[in-house]
Amino acid sequence: MKVLYTIKDIKEELAKVRSENKTVGLVPTMGALHKGHISLVAKAKTQCDVVVVSVFVNPIQFNNQHDLETYPRTLDEDVEKLRNADCDIVFAPTVEEMYPTQPTEKYSFGILEAVMEGIRRPGHFSGVAVVVRRLFDIVEPNKAFFGEKDFQQLAIIKNLVQQLNYGIEIVPCPIIRADDGLALSSRNTRLSSENRAKAPKIHATLARAAEELMRTMSVADVKKWVMDVFAEDPAFEPEYFEIVEDLTLQPVADWNAANGIVGCIAVWMDDVRLIDIIRFK
Ligand code: PAF
Secondary structure, X not given: OEEEOOHHHHHHHXXXXXXXXOOEEEEEEOOOOOHHHHHHHHHHHHHOOEEEEEEOOOHHHOOOHHHHHHOOOOHHHHHHHHHOOOOOEEEOOOHHHHOOOOOOOOXXXXXXXXXXXXXXXXXXXXXXXXXXXXXXXXXXXXEEEEEOOOHHHHHHHXXXXXXXXXXXXXXXXXXXXXOOOOXXXXXXXXXXXHHHHHOOXXXXXXXXXXXXXXXXXXXXXXXXXXXXXXXXXXXXXXXXXXXXXXXXXXXXXXXXXXXXXXXXXXXXXXXXXXXXXXXXX
């Protein structure tokens, strides 16, 4: 496995790979790798000859300075984990390497960003799009792999590829959960031990809504029930819970309104913001 830090080095390495007619899979990450990331790497290796994992904490997608400053940075451990996974090349650029000048480009995603994370984190998805496009331009992957936990991000990146008319296949990968149900996230390491013990309630609540309550309750009542569960527990501060069509991300009014329906939640536990999703159908 090679660990490369500059655009020049990775482009040279990938030119060799392409001259051998090998396919390239990209797994973009911000590091602090966990089993969820490793599952993306494993999936990428089943579909591509060479797997590139980028590790870059992208400052321009953070709209909260505290979140950026406290985001875990663990490159040495990440590299060790990737050595034991199916990664061929790690690309770990500095901020100066990725952004020699302050990026000025902006991306818009219409209705896809007019909901959920898009309205609560202004500029976030444009910042994601800037870095993902740069990574696509540097790595020129055949396929790129993204986790479904960031459900809105996945829809935005599919849209970005369409906007740019890039021939990159975006491969969605299922959420990996801890044994107690908590969706794996790099931010979980920032939870206090008390909050970590309570956090599985997020998935348990959503699972009950999807497995049981949707049979007898309206969409509006399920939404209210979920928000109430968290509002009544002082450990949680729910930010939103939306029940949306899976392609357009627009809220649905009833269970027959779309073929695919997903519930998306954001909850604060102290200063840690957790997101999760559940598929209703
Ligand atoms: O999902 C993430 O970790 C980031 O948003 C991504 C896609 C690596 C871009 O920085």
